[in-house]
Amino acid sequence: MKEFLWGGATASYQCEGGFQEGNRVPSNWDRYLHENGLENGDVACDHYHRYEEDIRMMKEGGQNSYRFSIAWPRIISNRKGDVNEEGVAFYNRLIDTCLSYEIVPMVTIFHWDLPQYLEDESGWLNRKTCEAYTHYAKVCFERFGDRVKLWTTFNEPRYYTFSGYLIGNYPPGHQNLQETVTASYYMMLASAMTVKAYREGSYDGKIGIVHSFSPVYGVDMTVKTQIAMRYAENFYNNWILDVAAMGQIPGDLLDKLSDCCDLSMMLPEDLELMQRHTVDFIGLNYYARVMIKPYETGETTLIVNNKGSKEKGTSQTIVKDWFEQVRPKESRYTEWDTEIFPRGLYEGIRRCWKKYHLPIYITENGIGLYEDGAEEKIDDRERIEFMNQHINAVLNAKEEGCDVRGFYVWSPFDLYSWKNGTEKRYGLVAVDYENGLARKPKKSYEWYKEVIESKGNSI
Ligand code: BGP
Numbered sequence: 384m385k386e387f388l389w390g391g392a393t394a395s396y397q398c399e400g401g402f403q404e405g406n407r408v409p410s411n412w413d414r415y416l417h418e419n420g421l422e423n424g425d426v427a428c429d430h431y432h433r434y435e436e437d438i439r440m441m442k443e444g445g446q447n448s449y450r451f452s453i454a455w456p457r458i459i460s461n462r463k464g465d466v467n468e469e470g471v472a473f474y475n476r477l478i479d480t481c482l483s484y485e486i487v488p489m490v491t492i493f494h495w496d497l498p499q500y501l502e503d504e505s506g507w508l509n510r511k512t513c514e515a516y517t518h519y520a521k522v523c524f525e526r527f528g529d530r531v532k533l534w535t536t537f538n539e540p541r542y543y544t545f546s547g548y549l550i551g552n553y554p555p556g557h558q559n560l561q562e563t564v565t566a567s568y569y570m571m572l573a574s575a576m577t578v579k580a581y582r583e584g585s586y587d588g589k590i591g592i593v594h595s596f597s598p599v600y601g602v603d604m605t606v607k608t609q610i611a612m613r614y615a616e617n618f619y620n621n622w623i624l625d626v627a628a629m630g631q632i633p634g635d636l637l638d639k640l641s642d643c644c645d646l647s648m649m650l651p652e653d654l655e656l657m658q659r660h661t662v663d664f665i666g667l668n669y670y671a672r673v674m675i676k677p678y679e680t681g682e683t684t685l686i687v688n689n690k691g692s693k694e695k696g697t698s699q700t701i702v703k704d705w706f707e708q709v710r711p712k713e714s715r716y717t718e719w720d721t722e723i724f725p726r727g728l729y730e731g732i733r734r735c736w737k738k739y740h741l742p743i744y745i746t747e748n749g750i751g752l753y754e755d756g757a758e759e760k761i762d763d764r765e766r767i768e769f770m771n772q773h774i775n776a777v778l779n780a781k782e783e784g785c786d787v788r789g790f791y792v793w794s795p796f797d798l799y800s801w802k803n804g805t806e807k808r809y810g811l812v813a814v815d816y817e818n819g820l821a822r823k824p825k826k827s828y829e830w831y832k833e834v835i836e837s838k839g840n841s842i
Contacts, residue, residue: 386447387788387789387790388447388448388487388489388744388788388789388790388791389445389446389447389448389789389790389831389834389835390441390446390447390448390449390450390486390487390489390789390790390791390792390795391441391446391449391450391791391792391793391794391795391796391811392449392450392451392746392747392791392792392793392794392795393430393449393450393451393452393793393794393795393796393798394451394452394491394494394495394496394538394798395451395452395453395454395457395494395496396410396412396424396427396454396494396495396496396799397424397427397494397794397798397799397800397801398424398427398428398430398437398451398794398796398798398799399424399427399429399430399431399454400424400425400426400427400428400429400430400431400432401426401429401431401432402424402425402426404431405431405457405467405469405470405472405473406457406460406467406469406470407454407456407457407467407470408456408460408461408467408498408499408500409456409498409499410454410455410456410496410497410498410499411495411496411497411498411499411502411506411554411555412424412495412496412554413425413499414499414502414554415553415554415555415556421802421804422799422804422805423799424799426820427798427799428796428797428798428799428814428816428820429820430798431473433820433822434476434477434480435480436822437795437796437812437822438477438480438481438484438486439484440795440796440812440822440824440828441484441486441795442484442485442486443832444795444811444812444824444828444829444831444832445831445832445833445835445836446486446795446831446835447485447486447487447835448486448487448488448489448789448791449481449486449487449488449489449795450488450489450490450491450746450747450791451477451488451489451490451491452490452491452492452493452494452496452538453474453490453491453492453523453527454470454496455492455493455496455497455498455516455519456496456497456498456499457469457470457473457474458470458471458474458519458522458523459498459515459518459519459522461500462500462501462504462515464515464518464519466522471522471526474526474527475526475527478527478530478531479530482530487532487533488530488531488533489531489533489534489535489744489746489789489791490523490527490531490533490534490535491535491537491538491593492516492519492520492523492534492535492536492537492577493516493536493537493538494538495538495543495553495801497512501515502554502555506555506566507544507547507565507566507569507570508562508565508566508569509569510569510648512569512573513569513572513573513576514576516573516576516577517573517576517577517580520536520577520580520581521577521580521584524580524581524584524586525584528584528586528588531588532587532588532589533588533589533591534581534588534589534590534591535590535591535592535593535666535746536573536574536577536578536590536591536592536662537570537573537574537592537593538593538668538746539593539594539595539668540567540570540571540574540592540594540623541567541594541595541619541620541622541623542595543570544563544566544567544570545563545685546687547566548562548563548566549562549563549685550685550686550687552687552802553801553802560643560644560683561644561645564640564644564646565648567622567623568648568649569648571622571623571626571627571657572653572656572657574592574626574627574662575626575627575630575653575656575657575659575660575661576656576660577590578590578660578661578662579656579659579660582660589663589664589742590662590663590664591627591662591663591664591665591666591741591744592623592627592662592665592666593666593667593668593746593747594620594623594624594627594665594666594667594668595668595670596620596667596668596669596731596735597619597620597671597672597673598620598672598673598727598730598731598734599612599615599616599619599620599672599673599675600612600672600673600674600675600727601674601675601676602674602675602676602709605677607677608675608676608677610677611675611676611677611678611705611706611707612675612706613635614639614702614705614706615673615675615702615705615706615708617633617635617636617639618702618705618706619673621633621636622636624665624735624738624739626657627661627662627665628661628662628665628739628741629661629739630657630658630659630660630661631657631658632649632654632657639705662741663741663742664741664742664743664744664788665735665739665741665742665743665744666743666744666745666746667731667732667735667743667744667745667746668745668746668747668748668793669727669728669731669745669747669748669773670721670747670748670749671721671722671723671724671727672722672724672727672731673700673708674708674709674710674711675706675707675708675709676706676707676709677706677707678701678702678703678704678705678706678707679707681701681703681707682701682703683701683702683703684699684700684701685699685700685701685702686698686699686700697710697720698710698720710722717750717751717752717765717769718751718752718753719751719752719803719807721750721751723750723769723772725769725772725773725775725776726776728745728748728773728776728777728780729776729777729779729780732745732776732777732780732781732785732787733780733783733785735785736780736784736785736786736787741786742786742787742788743785743786743787743788744787744788744789744790744791745777745787745789745790745791746789746791747791747792747793748770748773748790748791748792748793749766749769749770749792749793749794749809750765750766750769750770750809751800751803751807751808751809752765752766752807752808752809753806753807753808754808754813754825756797756808756813756814756815756816756817756818756823757815757817757818758813758823759823760823760824760825760826761813761823761825761826762825762826763825763826763827764826766811766825766827767826767827767830770792770827770830770831770834771834774790774834774838777790778838792811792831793809794809794810794811795810795811795812796810796811796812796813796814796822797809797810797812797813797814798810798814810825811824811825811827811828811831812824812825812828813825
């Protein structure tokens with residue numbers, strides 16, 4: 384039986400820091416956070432310099448895989464596509480360190496840090512970004528493909544485009560449905576173009592995509608609710624997973640979108656390319672489900688609760704004429720107001736396996752908490768309970784025949800949370816930001832190690 388991958392996941396912008404080192408060029412996040420005077424990832428937890436220590440701690444914590452992303456602004460210096468050798472050298476060191484500790488690298492090609500020179504030319508609203516992305520991905524394959532055997536094209540394209548173009552809380556900070564549709568489409572096209580490039584390069588490895596997975600539940604079984612659930616499935620999941628895994632944009636989604644958007648950027652040759660170049664596996668990031676009721680009234684409203692503790696509010700989603708999201712009152716919530724619903728992971732995996740029949744990795748799962756990084760040993764029993772329930776959900780789905788091949792905790796060590804900064808902590812290892820960024824394992828770190836040791840062999 385193949386080895387199950389137990390790991391931790393990070394993203395370049397959220398952990399590396401070193402934002403002006405090694406000839407890295409500015410990213411959309413640098414610009415956006417600097418201009419808005421928000422807490423940024425200039426230093427983050429300094430993984431750029433401390434990656435060896437971080438990877439060693441993962442190894443000592445029993446983990447056998449590390450999911451990280453490559454920063455496009457470190458690899459490609461300009462619009463012409465010139466390669467920055469210092470950036471390549473950094474990832475060579477990082478990958479080689481993983482391998483020296485027998486840690487399997489899983490690489491995300493794009494986890495949201497777009498070079499600012501592309502954002503200046505309309506970023507993902509510009510078809511040319513698909514070509515620039517494919518060029519960048521090919522450089523990654525050529526330089527790292529001899530050692531990296533697990534690739535994902537994008538981290539959560541749906542969450543990225545919704546946040547950047549619909550809700551407006553991430554760069555470029557727009558609120559425009561047409562732009563959301565255009566950007567999502569170009570990202571999915573770029574993903575297929577890159578899958579094609581990977582296959583044409585005859586690399587010995589697999590390529591997938593990572594989706595922000597929100598299994599949809601309905602308040603009741605009425606026909607109206609079933610219809611609203613279908614719209615919500617299209618909205619949250621299908622326009623990424625159906626395209627990536629089956630090469631199809633759902634017809635009823637196109638029908639609905641054509642009422643309100645210009646879809647002329649969707650060329651027949653693109654759709655054919657998407658159909659022919661589907662992914663090898665699916666990565667699911669699971670934090671919570673969504674509960675849906677039929678649309679009743681009001682304008683489209685999308686409020687998210689991730690602006691830091693000072694601006695906390697209750698999240699709300701209404702998509703006019705489609706559906707409304709409901710906050711299940713009987714449920715438990717994290718300190719950051721995310722519903723805790725492990726069953727959604729179990730049922731979500733089952734649904735996904737049944738529908739797509741592709742290998743699945745749980746590429747992120749974890750809980751954000753307020754914690755004091757100065758404490759010697761954080762007693763994060765809430766995280767342990769959360770992880771225990773979610774890991775059991777994964778193993779149950781696996782036992783019932785779903786082809787799940789790995790689980791990655793978000794995150795192996797504390798890092799920068801988009802917009803919330805460093806006060807929202809996810810790590811198994813604390814980073815003491817006030818004390819030279821010292822690393823201190825929390826109780827969950829040892830707990831995870833024991834889980835891996837006890838369950839690792841039996842699955
Ligand atoms: C996912 C992202 C990660 C990470 C995680 C936690 O959507 O892929 O990058 O940030 O969510 O989210 P947050 O930091 O907003 O709580």
